[in-house]
Amino acid sequence: MGRLAPRPLLLALLSLALCRGRVVRVPAGSLVRVVGTELVIPCNVSDYDGPSEQNFDWSFSASGSSFVELASTWEAGFPAQQYRERLQRGDILLRRTANDAVELHIKNVQHSDQGHYKCSTPSTDATVQGNYEDTVQVKVLSDALHVAASPQPSPGPSLREGEPFELRCSASTTSPLHTHLALQWEVRRGPARRSILSLTHEGRFRPGPGYEQRYRGGDVRLDTVGSDGYRLSVSRALSSDQGSYRCIVSEWIGEQGNWQEIQEKAVDVATVVIQPTVLRAAVARNVSVAEGKDLGLACNITTDRADDVRPEVTWSFSRTPDSALPGSRVLARLDHDSLVHSSPRVALSHMDARSYHLLVRDVSKENAGYYFCHVALWTPGHNRTWHKVAEAVSAPAAVTVTWLEPDYQVYLNASKVPEFSDDLTELECRIVDVKNPEASVRFTVSWYYRVNRRNDDVVTSELLAVMNGDWTLKYGERSKQRAREGDFIFSKEHPDTFNFRIQRTTEEDRGNYYCVVSAWTKQRNNSWVKSKDVFSKPINIFWALEDSVLVVKARQPKPFFAAGNTFEMTCKVSSKNIKSPRYSVLITAEKPVGDLSSPNETKYIISLDQDSVVKLENWTDASRVDGVVLEKVQEDEFRYRMYQTQVSDAGLYRCVVTAWSPVRGSLWREAATSLSNPIEIDFQTSGPIFNASVHSDTPSVIRGDLIKLFCIITVEGAALDPDDMAFDVSWFAVHSFGLDKAPVLLSSLDRKGIVNTAQRDWKSSLSLERMSMLEFLLQVHGSEDQDFGNYYCSVTPWVKSPTGSWQKEAEIQSKPIFITVKMDVLNAFKYPLLIGIGLSTVIGLLSCLIGYCSSHWCCKKEVQETRRERRRLMSMEMD
DSSP: OTTTTTHHHHHHHHHHHHSOOEEEEOOSSEEEEETTSOEEEEEEEESOOSOSSOOOEEEEESSSSSOEEEEESSOTTOSOHHHHHHHHHTSEEEEEEETTEEEEEESSOOGGGOEEEEEEOOOOOSSOOEEOEEEEEEEEEOOOEEEEEOOOOSSOSEEETTOOEEEEEEEEEOOSSOEEEEEEEEEEETTEEEEEEEEOTTSOEEEOTTOHHHHHTTSEEEEEETTTEEEEEESSOOGGGOEEEEEEEEEEEEETTEEEEEEEEEEEEEEEEEEOOOEEEEOOSEEEEETTSOEEEEEEEEESOOSSOEEEEEEEEESSSOTTSTTOEEEEEEOTTOOEEEOTTEEEEEEETTEEEEEEOSOOGGGOEEEEEEEEEEEEOTTSOEEEEEEEEOOOEEEEEEOOOOEEEEEEEEEEOOSSTTOOEEEEEEEEEEESOOTTEEEEEEEEEEOOOSSSOOOOOEEEEEEOTTOOEEEOTTTHHHHHTTSEEEEEEETTEEEEEESSOOGGGOEEEEEEEEEEEEOTTSOEEEEEEEEOOOEEEOOOOOOOEEEEEEEOSSOOOSTTSOEEEEEEEEEESOSSOEEEEEEEEEEOOSOTTSOOEEEEEEEEOTTOOEEEOSOOOGGGTTSEEEEEEETTEEEEEEOSOOGGGOEEEEEEEEEEEEOSTTOEEEEEEEEOOOEEEOOSSSSOEEEEEEEOSOSEEETTSOEEEEEEEEEESSOOOGGGEEEEEEEEEEOSSSSOSOOEEEEEEOTTSOEEEOOOSSSOEEEEEEEETTEEEEEEESOOGGGOEEEEEEEEEEEEOTTSOEEEOOOEEOOOEEEEEEOOHHHHHHHHHHHHHHHHHHHHHHHHHHHHHIIIIISOOOOOOOHHHHHHHHHHHHO
């Protein structure tokens, strides 16, 4: 029965393994931390096919039985009251490292944090599959690690290179658990830190990078002194040992085969200064010796070291005053064991303690040059090793060897001069007036080119070809390729004549040419040494050039209407003064970057080179790889097509054409480059179309009444979610019957709801508010006569792109609406009108009374008319 008992457990584990369920994991075993350090507990979920981001809950129990809510990634009110203050301060926080992983961080761990921590994942699954929580135990220890710098023995921190030094520090722990200490020595020089030697928690020594050889040789050691002392010993200090030294101690604990670092402390021990060693080497500066005599040079050494140092002296020779350049060779060497290494004709002797003599027997012309004395001081190290503590190089000693050199002149003549490109050029370098000839003299030539300059700038010469003493020819960088192709030909037609021929002269070949004839003397070892150089006068190879002309015209054969259509552009090329041109074409697009103050961005789309090879430049749309085509229609005409155009393709398109002329064989030379006129792609109906209109129920008001103006926005085309739209609305007024005056800004409301109202000189006030997503209301309170005029609103739409960024659309304006402000005549003239009517009635009655009295009593008179007079009156009336 004892053997069959685990079978149900095995079956359960097997069923869980076969099912894809969630498994929550925290570190196995227990975690140990020290008071004041940081605790990090990772938790992750594996084998889970749920949402893309998993939620986690953390709980704590001091005894492991009753857990208290600690933190949660999805429920704000999850933590218990005693942890909320630490969560607000950031002492306890959750940091998500992945969609299915999270870390619990507890800063400044206290004793009260010791206990069990449980990580669980809330679940709404119908069936439970797997493990939905896991628990880990945390132990908190008191800080029992003590690290200090020990007093340093002599010599002090300032010493010379090659001297030994020691550094010490002490480290101990009183932890109740069985812990191990690890120690590391580190040096800092400036911002860089280097690990020297460390003792791991497993008792193994590990040298830092760059110290492996010194550790194996015993030069760098780490020893224990007493029960808590650690000593770093360096037997021979190097210049690289200068810096500030630190002792870093870490405390480790092992549990079930796993090691945990529970804390780390460091202490600055000392600053080591390495005093440089003074070392100088001096030789005579200028020495002249006749050919066949012996050359003697002395190297005098000056140093401030009086201890056990061994000098190493090396004599070297170079043709140039710089010993670091290639070509210098070692003549003789005396090593630190006093062993001499030299050749049969060179001897090195030790004259006294600080002088070393070089003797070169039977000098020849090849011995003329610069001699250097290189001195190095060595000190013996640990285990029969040697360390270099200083080195110095003397100034060059210039040695000249006198001999009877040949005398001659050099003339350069152009036998054939080019008149156009690709013509033949032939130069002839001749040696004349040879004096003091020797039987063992050879003449060689070097050809040089120098470009023409109109100003006084210094121009360096370029070596075309040089002939050595054995008559081997070497080409320069400028002529190497063309000589291989047979375009540059260097020859010797006669013993005193050298020729240089350019089969096809190009524009780059125009300039000054000169030759240098060198005399070489044969030495006793059958080698040849250059003894003299004679320069010819330069010859200018030049011909007039006509400016190349290249014109490119772009046109659009078919009209272009909307997105989705095919855009086509052809480029016609015409050239002048270009020989046998071939054209390469590059299509560019100039697009606005969104900021009106910034220049437009130019992108390269596709190119076609002079060999008709097509290349996509910055066309990165993977879904439209075959969406652009550039082809050659005729020799001077090219066609560019873009299929299924999109709104992002809007911009100015141009052709950049470069004309190429053949140079040699399959090589081409750039002759001219030109840019075509732009062809524009503009999508006027892409996306939604916004319109704005103004409406008012009170276009005519009486002074003092409220004016209401509505700015109504309509959207046509693509339907947009209201959350994807926003508007900047501004109200303007033109205080005139027409629109001949400048508009005045009244008030504005941006897309974030911030209102800005302009200052006004009269008493009426303004208010602007948004009634709905597409309707904005402007109100004029207490209207006055000055408020009459034309009112309109200006709207700037903002549309959210699929990527989540807001795009600013073009500004739109509504048509103006005229608002009149009238005066209330009845109320204004009511009392004056009543008074006027009363006064006029009284005056009228009084006038009638006076007239009546006057006509009856004062002016009564009888008038008799004749018949004749009545007839006359009648005739007048008829007239």
